[in-house]
Amino acid sequence: MDRSELLKALEACAQCSCGCCKDGCLIYGTMLEEQMSARGRNSIILAYLKGQIQPDVRMARTLYSCLLCRLDEENCLARIPNADICESVRQEFVSKGFGLLPEHVPLVASLKNYGNPWMQPKSVRGRWVRQAGISTEHQSHTLFFAGCTFTMSPELTAAPIAAAKLLMIADEDFSVLGKDELCCGSTALRLGDRKMFEDLRGKNVKALTQYERVVTSCAGCYKTMSLDYVFDGSAPDIIHFTQLLSELLESDKLRPSALDVKVTYHDPCHLGRQSKVYDAPRDVITRIPGVEFVEMKNSREHSRCCGAGAGVKTASPQISLEIGKRRVEEAARTGAELLVSACPFCEQNLKEAAESLGSEIIVMDVAELLTMACMQDPV
Ligand code: SF4
Ligand code: SF4
Incomplete structure (x- = not known):
């Protein structure tokens, strides 16, 4: 957002000042501090843009407290784009040397040194x-883009492996980049490091335009590539893996056997509210014979964030865990045995939350659930 758009939106919020954005905001609900709500944060940003206050560490902490989950925007009658405001001001903070938070510095250094935010060598x-x-030698028109977090966290690699198995079962031709895959840049963009994001975007666009179609299981990669990338030439089709799975099931290329299990689904903010992909994952789950699908109280547009987004887990892991625990408790109240999602950040945080609660619910990716059904003998 440019400065005049920012000021217009912030003035509109100040005029309304209703505070409906606090309803359901998990950060405000956890911290109970006005400046951690969209309304409070907006009034501080407005004062800063008008030169009434100077940027300081407290203001940076306020800016980086937001999950950018956009739940508040569902409740805001004035339709204030609070996440875009926050993201824009984070960029200004970074460019002027007032951001990042110290906890975020290693992530960006790792992006520069290794092409991933997790301080791991490319070989991993x-x-x-x-x-x-x-x-990685095989060449196809379709690229399966696995993403940093799914591939570099040992507790999450089952998801891309399951995705590859499903593509092979469906006889789909695809390429992978392996160690040459680079971060999509989502982490840099959410933290406000525009320069780093543009560097990664440029390199990725060059690689991705070699393909007609790019499929990813990561909700963050999907949102970033489909909504935040500008392709210089002809763009490939960018699709989320659940959308491809839905097509493969519809065309009978995947024929799952029955699973006797009760399942609920957590909408990742990047895939749901941000990209409006709500139906494809549900379609995949409900096409598995025998699966009893139950919705959580807060789902689709009203889904609660897992708590891990936009750098919050790195800066405030305890807050992320508390928010994750609330989501796991909500899932457990449905009576589901499996809590399925479609994003590595959600899966990781919800797994940690379930473990911390001692909950029996099992957290997994949609691809893992479908692989269980497709690897069984037909009944
Ligand atoms: S609901 Fe919207 S207009 Fe009202 S205070 Fe919150 S952000 Fe501002
Ligand atoms: S984007 Fe999410 S965390 Fe940030 S203020 Fe809105 S509801 Fe709260």
Whole structure:
């Protein structure tokens, strides 16, 4: 957003000042401090843009407290784009040297040194490819883009491996980049490091335009590539893996056997509210015979964030865990045995939350659930 758009939106919020954005805001609900709500944060940003207050550490902490989950925007009758405001001002803070938070600095240094935010050498990124029994040599018009977090966190690699298995079962031709895959830039963009984001975007656009179609299981990569990327030439089709799975099930290329299990689904903010992909994951789950699907009280547009987004987990892990625990408790109240999602950040945080609660609910990716059904003998 440019400065005049920012000022217009912030003035509109100040005039309304209703505070409906606090309803359901998990950060405000956890911290109970006005400046951690969209209304409070907006009034501070407005004062800063008008030169009434100077940027300081407290203001930076306020800016980086937001999950950018956009739940508040569902409740805001004035339709104030609070997440875009926050993201824009984070960028200004970084460019003027007032951001990042110290906790975020290693993530951005890692993006520069290794092409991923998790301080791991590139070779780690290629491990899942060997585990899945596929090769980076094979060339296809479709690229499966696995993403940093799914490939570099040992507790999450089952998801891209399951995705590759499903593509092979469906006889879909696809390429993978293995250790040569680079971060999509989502982390840099959400933290406000525009320069780093543009660097990663430029390199990725060059690589992705070699393909007609790019499929990713990561909700953050999907949102970033489909909504935040500008392609210089002809853009490939960017689709989320659940959308492809839905098509493969519809065309009978995947024929799941029955699973006797009760399942609920957590909408990742990047896939749901931000990209409006609500139906595809539900379609995949409900096409598995025998699965009893139950919605949580807060789902689709009203889904609660897992608590891990936009750098909050790195800066305030305890707050992320508390928010994750609330979501796991909500899932458990449905009586579901499985809590399924479609994003590595959600899966990771919800797994940690379930463990911390001692909950019996099992957290997994949609691809893992469908692989269980497709690898069984037909009944
Ligand atoms: S609901 Fe919207 S207009 Fe009202 S205070 Fe919150 S952000 Fe401002
Ligand atoms: S985007 Fe989410 S965390 Fe941030 S103020 Fe809105 S509801 Fe709260």
